[in-house]
Amino acid sequence: MTRILDFIFSLFGILVLWPVGLIVYILGLFDTGSPIFKQKRVGKNQKPFTLLKFRTMGVNTKSVATHLASSSSVTKLGAFLRKSKLDELPQLINVLKGDMSLVGPRPNLFNQKELIKERNERGVYNSLPGITGLAQINEIDMSTPKKLAEVDAKMLQDLTFKKYFYYIFATVGGKGAGDRIKQ
Template identity: 40%
Template sequence: MIYKKYIKRLLDLSLSGVGIIITSPFLGIVAVIIKATSQGPVLFKQQRYGRHQKPFVCYKFRSMYTTAPKDMPTWKLENPEEHITPVGKFLRKTSMDELPQLFNIFKGEMSLIGPRPVVLKEKKLIEAREKVGANDVRPGLTGWAQINGRDLVGTEEKAELDGRYVKRMSFFVDCKVFFRTILYVLRKEGIQEGEIKTLKKRDEILDTKMEKIK
Protein backbone atom coordinates (compact mmCIF):
# COMPACT_ATOMS: atom_id res chain seq x y z
CA MET A 1 0.00 0.00 0.00
CA ILE A 2 2.83 2.42 0.86
CA TYR A 3 4.50 1.64 -2.46
CA LYS A 4 1.30 2.29 -4.44
CA LYS A 5 0.44 5.54 -2.64
CA TYR A 6 3.82 7.18 -2.14
CA ILE A 7 6.96 5.36 -3.31
CA LYS A 8 5.78 4.67 -6.87
CA ARG A 9 5.02 8.35 -7.51
CA LEU A 10 8.32 9.40 -5.92
CA LEU A 11 10.19 7.02 -8.21
CA ASP A 12 8.24 8.26 -11.24
CA LEU A 13 9.06 11.87 -10.41
CA SER A 14 12.77 11.29 -9.80
CA LEU A 15 13.40 8.84 -12.65
CA SER A 16 11.48 10.87 -15.24
CA GLY A 17 13.31 14.01 -14.15
CA VAL A 18 16.68 12.33 -14.51
CA GLY A 19 15.56 10.77 -17.79
CA ILE A 20 14.59 14.15 -19.23
CA ILE A 21 17.95 15.66 -18.28
CA ILE A 22 20.00 12.75 -19.66
CA THR A 23 18.07 12.39 -22.91
CA SER A 24 17.54 16.11 -23.60
CA PRO A 25 20.41 16.34 -26.17
CA PHE A 26 19.05 13.29 -27.98
CA LEU A 27 15.47 14.61 -27.82
CA GLY A 28 16.69 17.83 -29.39
CA ILE A 29 18.43 15.99 -32.24
CA VAL A 30 15.33 13.88 -32.95
CA ALA A 31 13.18 17.01 -32.95
CA VAL A 32 15.42 18.68 -35.54
CA ILE A 33 15.40 15.56 -37.78
CA ILE A 34 11.59 15.29 -37.64
CA LYS A 35 11.17 18.95 -38.49
CA ALA A 36 13.68 18.75 -41.34
CA THR A 37 12.25 15.63 -43.01
CA SER A 38 8.49 16.22 -43.02
CA GLN A 39 6.00 19.03 -42.65
CA GLY A 40 4.18 19.41 -39.36
CA PRO A 41 4.88 19.78 -35.65
CA VAL A 42 7.61 17.86 -33.84
CA LEU A 43 5.24 16.52 -31.23
CA PHE A 44 2.05 14.57 -31.76
CA LYS A 45 -0.42 15.56 -29.05
CA GLN A 46 -3.44 13.38 -28.47
CA GLN A 47 -6.23 13.29 -25.91
CA ARG A 48 -6.17 10.00 -24.01
CA TYR A 49 -7.83 8.61 -20.92
CA GLY A 50 -5.80 8.76 -17.73
CA ARG A 51 -6.47 7.81 -14.14
CA HIS A 52 -10.20 7.52 -13.33
CA GLN A 53 -10.92 8.09 -17.03
CA LYS A 54 -9.77 11.71 -16.81
CA PRO A 55 -8.59 12.89 -20.26
CA PHE A 56 -5.11 14.37 -20.62
CA VAL A 57 -2.85 15.37 -23.50
CA CYS A 58 -0.37 12.56 -24.23
CA TYR A 59 2.91 13.52 -25.94
CA LYS A 60 4.71 11.54 -28.63
CA PHE A 61 7.22 12.37 -31.32
CA ARG A 62 5.25 12.77 -34.55
CA SER A 63 5.87 9.65 -36.61
CA MET A 64 3.13 10.09 -39.20
CA TYR A 65 2.24 12.63 -41.86
CA THR A 66 -0.24 15.31 -40.87
CA THR A 67 -2.74 13.81 -43.35
CA ALA A 68 -3.03 10.57 -41.33
CA PRO A 69 -6.44 9.74 -39.76
CA LYS A 70 -6.86 11.35 -36.34
CA ASP A 71 -7.56 9.56 -33.05
CA MET A 72 -7.30 6.08 -34.56
CA PRO A 73 -4.98 3.36 -33.19
CA THR A 74 -2.37 2.53 -35.80
CA TRP A 75 -3.18 -1.18 -35.69
CA LYS A 76 -6.64 -0.35 -37.07
CA LEU A 77 -5.33 1.39 -40.19
CA GLU A 78 -5.68 -0.56 -43.43
CA ASN A 79 -2.48 0.83 -45.01
CA PRO A 80 -0.36 2.27 -42.18
CA GLU A 81 2.81 2.43 -44.30
CA GLU A 82 1.19 5.19 -46.36
CA HIS A 83 0.90 7.40 -43.29
CA ILE A 84 4.17 6.71 -41.44
CA THR A 85 7.17 8.90 -42.28
CA PRO A 86 10.59 7.27 -42.95
CA VAL A 87 11.94 8.72 -39.70
CA GLY A 88 8.72 7.76 -37.93
CA LYS A 89 9.13 4.13 -38.98
CA PHE A 90 12.45 3.97 -37.15
CA LEU A 91 11.08 5.80 -34.10
CA ARG A 92 8.12 3.43 -33.84
CA LYS A 93 10.20 0.28 -34.29
CA THR A 94 12.50 1.37 -31.48
CA SER A 95 9.67 2.89 -29.38
CA MET A 96 11.63 6.16 -29.28
CA ASP A 97 8.48 8.03 -30.33
CA GLU A 98 7.22 7.47 -26.76
CA LEU A 99 10.11 9.32 -25.06
CA PRO A 100 8.26 12.68 -24.76
CA GLN A 101 5.91 10.90 -22.35
CA LEU A 102 8.64 11.38 -19.75
CA PHE A 103 7.13 14.86 -19.42
CA ASN A 104 3.67 13.34 -18.85
CA ILE A 105 5.19 11.20 -16.10
CA PHE A 106 6.96 14.16 -14.51
CA LYS A 107 3.68 16.12 -14.49
CA GLY A 108 1.88 13.25 -12.74
CA GLU A 109 -0.40 12.34 -15.65
CA MET A 110 1.35 9.03 -16.24
CA SER A 111 3.62 6.53 -14.53
CA LEU A 112 6.66 4.65 -15.78
CA ILE A 113 4.77 1.37 -15.34
CA GLY A 114 1.02 0.93 -15.76
CA PRO A 115 -1.72 0.23 -18.32
CA ARG A 116 -1.06 2.14 -21.53
CA PRO A 117 -3.15 5.33 -21.95
CA VAL A 118 -6.13 4.67 -24.17
CA VAL A 119 -7.32 6.67 -27.18
CA LEU A 120 -10.75 8.19 -26.47
CA LYS A 121 -12.40 6.16 -29.24
CA GLU A 122 -11.42 2.82 -27.71
CA LYS A 123 -14.60 2.61 -25.62
CA LYS A 124 -14.60 -1.20 -25.43
CA LEU A 125 -11.15 -1.29 -23.85
CA ILE A 126 -12.08 1.47 -21.39
CA GLU A 127 -15.21 -0.45 -20.35
CA ALA A 128 -13.30 -3.72 -20.06
CA ARG A 129 -10.61 -2.04 -17.93
CA GLU A 130 -13.25 -0.50 -15.66
CA LYS A 131 -14.45 -3.99 -14.71
CA VAL A 132 -10.98 -5.02 -13.51
CA GLY A 133 -9.94 -1.75 -11.86
CA ALA A 134 -7.32 -0.87 -14.46
CA ASN A 135 -8.70 2.67 -14.86
CA ASP A 136 -7.97 3.44 -11.21
CA VAL A 137 -4.21 3.82 -11.64
CA ARG A 138 -2.05 6.17 -13.69
CA PRO A 139 -1.43 4.91 -17.23
CA GLY A 140 2.14 3.88 -17.93
CA LEU A 141 4.92 4.33 -20.44
CA THR A 142 4.93 0.53 -20.51
CA GLY A 143 2.90 -2.13 -18.76
CA TRP A 144 2.11 -5.80 -18.22
CA ALA A 145 0.14 -6.05 -21.47
CA GLN A 146 3.07 -4.55 -23.40
CA ILE A 147 5.38 -7.40 -22.37
CA ASN A 148 2.72 -10.03 -22.99
CA GLY A 149 1.66 -9.43 -26.58
CA ARG A 150 1.45 -5.66 -26.95
CA ASP A 151 -0.52 -4.98 -30.18
CA LEU A 152 -1.22 -8.68 -30.76
CA VAL A 153 -3.70 -9.22 -27.91
CA GLY A 154 -7.40 -8.47 -28.16
CA THR A 155 -9.41 -6.02 -26.08
CA GLU A 156 -10.55 -8.46 -23.40
CA GLU A 157 -7.13 -10.07 -23.09
CA LYS A 158 -5.43 -6.69 -22.80
CA ALA A 159 -7.85 -5.54 -20.10
CA GLU A 160 -7.34 -8.81 -18.22
CA LEU A 161 -3.56 -8.34 -18.30
CA ASP A 162 -3.91 -4.74 -17.12
CA GLY A 163 -6.21 -5.83 -14.28
CA ARG A 164 -3.74 -8.52 -13.28
CA TYR A 165 -1.01 -5.89 -13.04
CA VAL A 166 -3.12 -3.62 -10.82
CA LYS A 167 -3.75 -6.47 -8.37
CA ARG A 168 -0.07 -7.46 -8.27
CA MET A 169 1.43 -3.97 -8.37
CA SER A 170 4.68 -3.79 -6.40
CA PHE A 171 8.25 -2.59 -6.72
CA PHE A 172 9.42 -6.04 -7.86
CA VAL A 173 6.66 -6.36 -10.48
CA ASP A 174 7.48 -2.90 -11.83
CA CYS A 175 11.16 -3.81 -12.07
CA LYS A 176 10.23 -6.98 -13.95
CA VAL A 177 8.08 -5.04 -16.42
CA PHE A 178 10.81 -2.42 -16.89
CA PHE A 179 13.58 -4.86 -17.73
CA ARG A 180 11.39 -7.11 -19.88
CA THR A 181 10.28 -4.03 -21.81
CA ILE A 182 13.91 -3.35 -22.71
CA LEU A 183 14.16 -6.87 -24.15
CA TYR A 184 10.91 -6.41 -26.07
CA VAL A 185 12.11 -3.14 -27.57
CA LEU A 186 15.44 -4.67 -28.59
CA ARG A 187 13.68 -7.64 -30.18
CA LYS A 188 10.92 -5.42 -31.69
CA GLU A 189 8.31 -7.90 -30.49
CA GLY A 190 4.55 -7.42 -30.42
CA ILE A 191 4.39 -4.49 -32.84
CA GLN A 192 1.47 -4.59 -35.26
CA GLU A 193 1.26 -1.77 -37.78
CA GLY A 194 -2.15 -2.03 -39.44
CA GLU A 195 -5.21 -4.16 -38.96
CA ILE A 196 -4.91 -7.95 -38.76
CA LYS A 197 -7.31 -8.94 -41.50
CA THR A 198 -8.50 -12.35 -40.33
CA LEU A 199 -8.94 -14.21 -37.08
CA LYS A 200 -6.89 -17.05 -38.52
CA LYS A 201 -3.98 -14.73 -39.25
CA ARG A 202 -4.28 -13.19 -35.78
CA ASP A 203 -4.29 -16.63 -34.15
CA GLU A 204 -1.18 -17.60 -36.12
CA ILE A 205 0.63 -14.51 -34.85
CA LEU A 206 -0.52 -15.14 -31.29
CA ASP A 207 0.55 -18.80 -31.45
CA THR A 208 4.01 -17.70 -32.56
CA LYS A 209 4.12 -15.17 -29.75
CA MET A 210 3.11 -17.76 -27.13
CA GLU A 211 5.80 -20.15 -28.34
CA LYS A 212 8.39 -17.41 -27.80
CA ILE A 213 7.09 -16.78 -24.27
CA LYS A 214 7.39 -20.47 -23.41
Protein backbone atom coordinates in the same frame (compact mmCIF):
# COMPACT_ATOMS: atom_id res chain seq x y z
CA MET B 1 5.98 5.12 -3.56
CA THR B 2 5.82 4.55 -7.33
CA ARG B 3 4.95 8.23 -7.81
CA ILE B 4 8.26 9.19 -6.19
CA LEU B 5 10.14 6.70 -8.39
CA ASP B 6 8.25 7.94 -11.47
CA PHE B 7 9.17 11.54 -10.67
CA ILE B 8 12.85 10.78 -10.02
CA PHE B 9 13.31 8.50 -13.05
CA SER B 10 11.41 10.74 -15.45
CA LEU B 11 13.36 13.82 -14.32
CA PHE B 12 16.63 11.89 -14.60
CA GLY B 13 15.58 10.55 -18.02
CA ILE B 14 14.73 14.03 -19.30
CA LEU B 15 18.03 15.47 -18.01
CA VAL B 16 20.13 12.65 -19.49
CA LEU B 17 18.24 12.10 -22.75
CA TRP B 18 17.50 15.71 -23.75
CA PRO B 19 20.29 15.68 -26.39
CA VAL B 20 18.69 12.61 -28.02
CA GLY B 21 15.30 14.30 -27.82
CA LEU B 22 16.69 17.44 -29.43
CA ILE B 23 18.18 15.45 -32.32
CA VAL B 24 14.91 13.56 -32.85
CA TYR B 25 13.00 16.85 -32.70
CA ILE B 26 15.22 18.43 -35.37
CA LEU B 27 15.01 15.34 -37.59
CA GLY B 28 11.25 15.43 -37.10
CA LEU B 29 11.12 18.99 -38.40
CA PHE B 30 12.59 17.72 -41.68
CA ASP B 31 10.46 14.56 -41.66
CA THR B 32 6.94 15.91 -41.04
CA GLY B 33 7.41 19.58 -40.13
CA SER B 34 5.64 18.87 -36.83
CA PRO B 35 7.77 16.55 -34.67
CA ILE B 36 5.59 16.49 -31.54
CA PHE B 37 2.34 14.54 -31.60
CA LYS B 38 -0.32 15.48 -29.04
CA GLN B 39 -3.47 13.49 -28.50
CA LYS B 40 -6.23 13.41 -25.87
CA ARG B 41 -6.17 10.08 -24.03
CA VAL B 42 -8.10 8.46 -21.20
CA GLY B 43 -6.26 8.92 -17.91
CA LYS B 44 -6.77 7.93 -14.30
CA ASN B 45 -10.45 7.91 -13.32
CA GLN B 46 -11.20 8.36 -17.05
CA LYS B 47 -10.10 11.98 -16.97
CA PRO B 48 -8.61 13.29 -20.21
CA PHE B 49 -4.99 14.28 -20.54
CA THR B 50 -2.78 15.22 -23.47
CA LEU B 51 -0.32 12.46 -24.40
CA LEU B 52 2.98 13.61 -25.90
CA LYS B 53 5.01 11.55 -28.39
CA PHE B 54 7.38 12.11 -31.24
CA ARG B 55 5.37 12.00 -34.46
CA THR B 56 5.80 8.78 -36.42
CA MET B 57 3.06 9.27 -39.02
CA GLY B 58 2.21 12.02 -41.45
CA VAL B 59 0.45 15.05 -39.99
CA ASN B 60 -2.76 14.32 -41.93
CA THR B 61 -3.10 10.76 -40.64
CA LYS B 62 -6.54 10.08 -39.14
CA SER B 63 -6.53 9.92 -35.33
CA VAL B 64 -7.28 6.24 -34.67
CA ALA B 65 -5.86 3.49 -32.50
CA THR B 66 -2.48 2.36 -33.81
CA HIS B 67 -3.71 -1.10 -34.80
CA LEU B 68 -6.26 0.60 -37.10
CA ALA B 69 -3.69 2.87 -38.78
CA SER B 70 -2.13 1.91 -42.09
CA SER B 71 1.58 1.10 -42.25
CA SER B 72 1.81 3.45 -45.24
CA SER B 73 1.14 6.32 -42.80
CA VAL B 74 4.41 5.68 -40.95
CA THR B 75 7.35 7.77 -42.14
CA LYS B 76 10.87 6.36 -42.50
CA LEU B 77 12.00 8.26 -39.40
CA GLY B 78 8.78 7.16 -37.70
CA ALA B 79 9.55 3.49 -38.36
CA PHE B 80 12.96 3.92 -36.71
CA LEU B 81 11.46 5.80 -33.76
CA ARG B 82 8.84 3.10 -33.22
CA LYS B 83 11.35 0.26 -33.45
CA SER B 84 13.76 1.98 -31.04
CA LYS B 85 10.86 3.20 -28.84
CA LEU B 86 12.29 6.73 -29.01
CA ASP B 87 8.85 7.97 -30.05
CA GLU B 88 7.83 7.48 -26.41
CA LEU B 89 10.54 9.81 -25.03
CA PRO B 90 8.27 12.90 -24.65
CA GLN B 91 6.00 10.84 -22.39
CA LEU B 92 8.61 11.35 -19.67
CA ILE B 93 7.07 14.84 -19.46
CA ASN B 94 3.64 13.23 -18.93
CA VAL B 95 5.16 11.11 -16.14
CA LEU B 96 6.89 14.11 -14.55
CA LYS B 97 3.58 16.04 -14.59
CA GLY B 98 1.75 13.12 -12.95
CA ASP B 99 -0.53 12.31 -15.92
CA MET B 100 1.18 8.96 -16.37
CA SER B 101 3.42 6.45 -14.64
CA LEU B 102 6.40 4.68 -16.12
CA VAL B 103 4.53 1.40 -15.53
CA GLY B 104 0.82 1.03 -16.10
CA PRO B 105 -1.77 0.25 -18.76
CA ARG B 106 -1.19 2.12 -22.03
CA PRO B 107 -3.61 5.06 -22.27
CA ASN B 108 -6.33 4.56 -24.86
CA LEU B 109 -8.38 6.92 -26.97
CA PHE B 110 -11.87 7.99 -25.94
CA ASN B 111 -13.36 6.39 -29.08
CA GLN B 112 -12.20 2.90 -28.03
CA LYS B 113 -15.55 2.13 -26.38
CA GLU B 114 -15.08 -1.65 -26.03
CA LEU B 115 -11.70 -1.23 -24.32
CA ILE B 116 -13.08 1.48 -22.03
CA LYS B 117 -15.95 -0.84 -21.02
CA GLU B 118 -13.60 -3.79 -20.37
CA ARG B 119 -11.10 -1.70 -18.41
CA ASN B 120 -13.82 0.05 -16.43
CA GLU B 121 -15.33 -3.31 -15.38
CA ARG B 122 -11.92 -4.40 -14.05
CA GLY B 123 -10.98 -1.17 -12.23
CA VAL B 124 -8.05 -0.41 -14.54
CA TYR B 125 -8.86 3.33 -14.57
CA ASN B 126 -8.24 3.55 -10.82
CA SER B 127 -4.52 3.76 -11.68
CA LEU B 128 -2.39 6.05 -13.78
CA PRO B 129 -1.79 4.90 -17.34
CA GLY B 130 1.80 4.02 -18.13
CA ILE B 131 4.48 3.99 -20.77
CA THR B 132 5.02 0.26 -20.41
CA GLY B 133 3.72 -2.76 -18.57
CA LEU B 134 2.94 -6.45 -18.70
CA ALA B 135 0.84 -6.21 -21.88
CA GLN B 136 3.51 -4.26 -23.76
CA ILE B 137 6.35 -6.67 -23.04
CA ASN B 138 4.08 -9.54 -24.08
CA GLU B 139 2.99 -7.81 -27.31
CA ILE B 140 -0.68 -7.59 -26.31
CA ASP B 141 -2.11 -4.47 -27.87
CA MET B 142 -5.43 -2.65 -28.13
CA SER B 143 -6.66 -4.85 -30.98
CA THR B 144 -7.76 -7.39 -28.33
CA PRO B 145 -9.66 -5.20 -25.82
CA LYS B 146 -10.87 -7.92 -23.43
CA LYS B 147 -7.51 -9.69 -23.25
CA LEU B 148 -5.70 -6.37 -22.81
CA ALA B 149 -8.04 -5.28 -20.01
CA GLU B 150 -7.57 -8.62 -18.24
CA VAL B 151 -3.77 -8.40 -18.47
CA ASP B 152 -3.79 -4.75 -17.36
CA ALA B 153 -5.93 -5.60 -14.32
CA LYS B 154 -3.68 -8.55 -13.42
CA MET B 155 -0.57 -6.37 -13.73
CA LEU B 156 -2.03 -3.67 -11.47
CA GLN B 157 -3.19 -6.23 -8.92
CA ASP B 158 0.20 -7.99 -8.79
CA LEU B 159 2.47 -4.93 -9.19
CA THR B 160 5.51 -4.95 -6.90
CA PHE B 161 8.71 -2.90 -6.92
CA LYS B 162 10.51 -5.85 -8.47
CA LYS B 163 7.95 -6.10 -11.29
CA TYR B 164 7.94 -2.30 -11.74
CA PHE B 165 11.66 -2.41 -12.49
CA TYR B 166 11.36 -5.60 -14.53
CA TYR B 167 8.79 -4.03 -16.91
CA ILE B 168 10.98 -0.96 -17.38
CA PHE B 169 14.19 -2.91 -18.00
CA ALA B 170 12.44 -5.44 -20.24
CA THR B 171 11.09 -2.58 -22.38
CA VAL B 172 14.44 -0.76 -22.55
CA GLY B 173 16.07 -4.11 -23.38
CA GLY B 174 13.84 -4.46 -26.44
CA LYS B 175 11.11 -6.81 -25.24
CA GLY B 176 7.73 -6.09 -26.82
CA ALA B 177 7.13 -4.61 -30.24
CA GLY B 178 4.46 -2.08 -29.40
CA ASP B 179 1.06 -1.78 -31.07
CA ARG B 180 0.65 -3.55 -34.37
CA ILE B 181 -0.08 -1.46 -37.44
CA LYS B 182 -2.27 -2.69 -40.31
CA GLN B 183 -0.19 -3.92 -43.23
